[in-house]
Amino acid sequence: MQSQLRPTQGQFRNQVQDALHKKRIDEIKLIGDFATIANFIMYVSYIGEIISNLNGNPISPIQPLFAALNATLWVSYGWLKPKKDWRLIIASFPGVVFGVLAALTAMM
Numbered sequence: 001m002q003s004q005l006r007p008t009q010g011q012f013r014n015q016v017q018d019a020l021h022k023k024r025i026d027e028i029k030l031i032g033d034f035a036t037i038a039n040f041i042m043y044v045s046y047i048g049e050i051i052s053n054l055n056g057n058p059i060s061p062i063q064p065l066f067a068a069l070n071a072t073l074w075v076s077y078g079w080l081k082p083k084k085d086w087r088l089i090i091a092s093f094p095g096v097v098f099g100v101l102a103a104l105t106a107m108m
Helices: 009-044 046-054 062-080 086-107
Strands: none
Touching (some): 062 086
């Protein structure tokens, strides 16, 4: 009867592996959250470029145009996956908007 109360070695191993797997998933989610924030900030930083362009100090439109293209591809990828990747979509969408705005204002 006492042997039924204690987990077997195989059950214990499975419990440890499950705990380690959950910890790993939590770590990956945390990295994903930080990456989302960093990506969002990177694209929002185009606001300074847009203001500079509007004040008569234009930059080259090539880099923001390709940033917008890159962001569009990542948004599309995140949207078209069988399970939508909202972190990727949210992090990249500002790149579409601000990249296009920065490129357009640079060409004015």
